[in-house]
Amino acid sequence: MPDILLDLSSVTIRFGGLTAVSSVSITVREGELVGLIGPNGAGKTTVFNMVTGVYQPTEGSIHLGGRSLAKLKPFQITDLGIARTFQNIRLFPSLTVYDNVRVAFHRHLQNHSLQSLIRSSNFEEEEANLKARTVELLTLFNLQRVQDEPAKSLSYGDQRRLEILRALATKPRLLLLDEPAAGMNSSEKTELLTLIRFIRDTFDLAILLVEHDMKVVMGICERIHVLEYGRKIAEGTPSAIRADPKVIAAYLGDN
Amino acid sequence: MVPPKSQRLLIATLAIAALISAFSGRIDAYLLDVALGAGISIVLASSLNLINGFTGQFSLGHAGFMAVGAYASAMLTTTLAPKLMGQTELLQWVVFPLSLVAGGLLSALVGVAVGAPSLRLKGDYLAIVTLGFGEIIKVILQNLDAVGGARGLTGIHTHTSLFWVFGSAAVTVYVVWSLLNSTFGRGFVAVADDEVAAEAMGLNSTHYKITAFVVGSFFAGVAGGLYAHLKGYLNPSGFSFDKSIEIVVMVILGGMGRHSGVIVAAVLLTALTEVLRSFGNYRMIVYSVLLIILMLTRPQGLFIWPLKKRKST
Numbered sequence: 376m377p378d379i380l381l382d383l384s385s386v387t388i389r390f391g392g393l394t395a396v397s398s399v400s401i402t403v404r405e406g407e408l409v410g411l412i413g414p415n416g417a418g419k420t421t422v423f424n425m426v427t428g429v430y431q432p433t434e435g436s437i438h439l440g441g442r443s444l445a446k447l448k449p450f451q452i453t454d455l456g457i458a459r460t461f462q463n464i465r466l467f468p469s470l471t472v473y474d475n476v477r478v479a480f481h482r483h484l485q486n487h488s489l490q491s492l493i494r495s496s497n498f499e500e501e502e503a504n505l506k507a508r509t510v511e512l513l514t515l516f517n518l519q520r521v522q523d524e525p526a527k528s529l530s531y532g533d534q535r536r537l538e539i540l541r542a543l544a545t546k547p548r549l550l551l552l553d554e555p556a557a558g559m560n561s562s563e564k565t566e567l568l569t570l571i572r573f574i575r576d577t578f579d580l581a582i583l584l585v586e587h588d589m590k591v592v593m594g595i596c597e598r599i600h601v602l603e604y605g606r607k608i609a610e611g612t613p614s615a616i617r618a619d620p621k622v623i624a625a626y627l628g629d630n
Numbered sequence: 631m632v633p634p635k636s637q638r639l640l641i642a643t644l645a646i647a648a649l650i651s652a653f654s655g656r657i658d659a660y661l662l663d664v665a666l667g668a669g670i671s672i673v674l675a676s677s678l679n680l681i682n683g684f685t686g687q688f689s690l691g692h693a694g695f696m697a698v699g700a701y702a703s704a705m706l707t708t709t710l711a712p713k714l715m716g717q718t719e720l721l722q723w724v725v726f727p728l729s730l731v732a733g734g735l736l737s738a739l740v741g742v743a744v745g746a747p748s749l750r751l752k753g754d755y756l757a758i759v760t761l762g763f764g765e766i767i768k769v770i771l772q773n774l775d776a777v778g779g780a781r782g783l784t785g786i787h788t789h790t791s792l793f794w795v796f797g798s799a800a801v802t803v804y805v806v807w808s809l810l811n812s813t814f815g816r817g818f819v820a821v822a823d824d825e826v827a828a829e830a831m832g833l834n835s836t837h838y839k840i841t842a843f844v845v846g847s848f849f850a851g852v853a854g855g856l857y858a859h860l861k862g863y864l865n866p867s868g869f870s871f872d873k874s875i876e877i878v879v880m881v882i883l884g885g886m887g888r889h890s891g892v893i894v895a896a897v898l899l900t901a902l903t904e905v906l907r908s909f910g911n912y913r914m915i916v917y918s919v920l921l922i923i924l925m926l927t928r929p930q931g932l933f934i935w936p937l938k939k940r941k942s943t
Contacts, residue, residue: 427830453832461830467823470816478816479831488841491812492805494634498812505813545832 377405378440380581381426381457381549386435388425395421397605398435403549403581408571410596410613411585414626417602419585420462423551426583427459428452439549458547460538462554462585468527472518472537475526477509479544509544515577516540516570532563536570543574549581550574556588568594589627593617601626636808643800651793662792664904666860669795670853671896675880676802676889677849682878683887684810685842686822688753691744691760692850693873694767695737697866699851701777703733704786704858711787726789730798730855737851738844745843749836764874771866782865783858790860798856799893802849807889809845818842819887883924885931894933 381403388396396418403409411419424430426437428449437444439455447455467475490498513519516536521529526537535555542550555571556564572595575582586592592599593613601609601616603625609616616622633641654662674692681689706729707721714721748759772780809815820828821835828835858864880899884892902920906913924932 429826448834449826449829450832450834453830459830461827465824465827465830467820467827469823470819474816474819477813478820478828478833481813481817481831481833487814488809491814492808494637494808499634502813541831 377407379403380405380407380440381583382438383422383426384436384438386422386425386432386437388421388430389433395605396425396432396602399602399605399607400435401583401600401607403583405548406575406579406581408575408582408595408597409584410592410599411583411602412587412589412592412599412616412626413602416604418605419602420553421605422602423459423553423583423585426452426551427457453545453547456546456548457551458542458545458549459551460535460542460553460555462557464531464534464538466526466534466538466541469525471523472526472529473509473513473522475537475541476512476544477505479541480505480509512540512544531558535559535567539570539574543578547578547580549583550578552582552584552586554585554587556586556591564588564591567591571595636804636811640800640804644797647796647800648793651791651796654792663860664901666790666792666795666856668897668900669792669799670856670860671877671880671900672799672893673795673802673849673853673856674877675884675892675896676799676806677846677853678877679881679884679887679889679892680806680809680818681842681846682881683884683892684806684818684822685839687749687839687842688757689760689843689846690757690871690874690878691764692846692877693869693871694760694764695741695847695850696854696857696873697764697767697771697869698740698847698854699730699733699737700854700858700864700869701733701771701783702736702851703729703855704783704864705777706732707787707789707859708783708785721787722789726787726859727794730794730852733855734848734851737854738848741843741847742840745840745847749839749843761871761874764869764871768866768869771869778864780866782863784863786858786862786864788859788862790856795856795860798849798852802852803889803893805845805849809841810889822887879921883928883932885933888931888933891931891933895931898932 379402383399383401385398385400386396387394387398399422411422413419421430425432428444428447431446439457442455444452510519513522518533518537518540521533526534529537539555556567559567568591571582584592584596596613599611599613599616600607601622608621608625609619617627674696678689678692681687707725710725711721714725744760744763748756751759771777777783810818817828817833817838820833821838825835880895881892883899884895903917906916909916
């Protein structure tokens with residue numbers, strides 16, 4: 376069995392008097408595709424926000440590959456290898472498609488502010504190298520055809536895919552997808568399933584996925600965690616989850 | 631190895647500035663004065679463009695940073711000048727530019743001091759803090775007897791020439807342009823677009839905002855030094871809130887985050903105040919009315935064209 380990559384152990388967060396997530400433990404192993412489901416308001420996005428450093432858990436600990444993420448800022452956590460997409464797409468609307476991906480490469484670069492002023496041959500070489508890598512990534516998702524358009528002009532589906540691509544440019548070990556299928560029609564969803572599998576296999580990473588669409592979740596996840604009112608009520612393989620009476624009562628419904 | 635195109639352009643601009651400057655004796659004194667004022671405006675507007683335009687922070691303190699640089703460099707040259715009596719060459723070509731840099735550095739230092747604690751604020755709140763900072767600087771200067779207090783600082787040598795003004799303008803534009811046109815630099819715009827997403831992509835947004843503030847206030851300080859050695863006289867009231875607004879208007883009319891638009895707007899607005907002199911006492915009224923009309927008709931900036939496709943391969 377592969378090593379544990381992400382380890383949330385008894386994580387709790389309170390906002391004033393409200394306990395949004397209560398003593399939740401979740402693990403994701405290297406290369407695993409894990410789903411996180413539950414009714415609206417169950418705390419799924421809050422879990423994402425704690426893993427990425429937007430919120431600090433009130434209790435409990437989060438580790439990535441054995442390293443504690445406590446007190447780290449979001450950009451430092453990205454440096455350690457966690458990248459995410461957002462429930463409501465958050466691209467850089469005024470930057471071009473190309474630049475959206477390019478800025479995400481930034482952390483793998485040696486050059487910084489001063490070098491962009493001096494513009495040594497070394498710097499120019501590095502920038503050219505980066506251009507090639509950016510275009511290569513864009514081509515993988517067939518987005519190179521719109522690479523010079525501002526991101527805001529893209530179609531909804533392309534924006535979703537660009538956001539995933541931008542996250543991949545940071546070279547994550549763990550990719551968090553927050554409702555990637557939201558707003559997609561059924562053929563786009565089928566495409567998305569293929570895309571997510573393709574990403575996992577090509578980029579050698581683990582994926583933690585929040586999704587309401589059961590076709591997507593049951594179709595690709597190897598393991599599923601179920602949250603309700605901030606607590607974890609079940610964990611297991613898709614078939615086990617589908618048969619779990621607690622999950623059926625809380626979320627799936629019986630039909 | 632041939633330097634990149636941007637650097638060749640910078641060197642060419644510096645050479646042209648030096649050449650024209652050598653013949654500045656033949657230029658009409660009034661025109662020369664307006665041209666120098668316009669050049670200083672380019673330095674101010676381009677540097678503020680980095681903060682307000684590209685990085686999306688609303689600073690209203692640019693006149694304050696300008697004042698810091700103006701007083702610092704003027705104090706340096708006026709204290710050193712008597713010790714270098716007769717050595718005008720040394721004063722003009724060594725001490726004066728060093729004083730500009732020193733004024734810029736002090737201004738940048740103040741930029742960090744103001745920026746670091748207040749950059750967590752956004753939009754209107756940051757505007758209020760920077761506005762307050764500008765007024766504090768003005769009041770401090772008004773009450774500091776060592777720099778002449780409210781009477782002003784007199785007896786500053788007038789070293790500012792076309793070369794220094796347009797040389798500084800060229801360097802400012804080069805620095806802002808080069809910073810922005812790199813993978814690192816697209817991060818400024820990313821932070822302006824969506825800070826949460828930028829952090830999630832591994833960009834340290836605080837670092838970007840402070841860099842913008844430091845570079846912006848450095849060049850505001852340089853512009854202050856140029857201004858001091860152009861007028862030969864400094865008064866704190868010249869660095870009030872109005873001055874900051876004037877620079878902000880240049881950036882907005884130029885189209886936030888457009889390099890060339892902001893340069894043209896800086897020149898146009900400087901020239902406009904001169905053209906309107908014929909209106910006498912009504913000058914500022916006409917100026918304000920024109921600004922209102924421009925804002926109503928071209929809120930996106932005077933020089934915003936449909937987005938040009940940029941080559942990226």
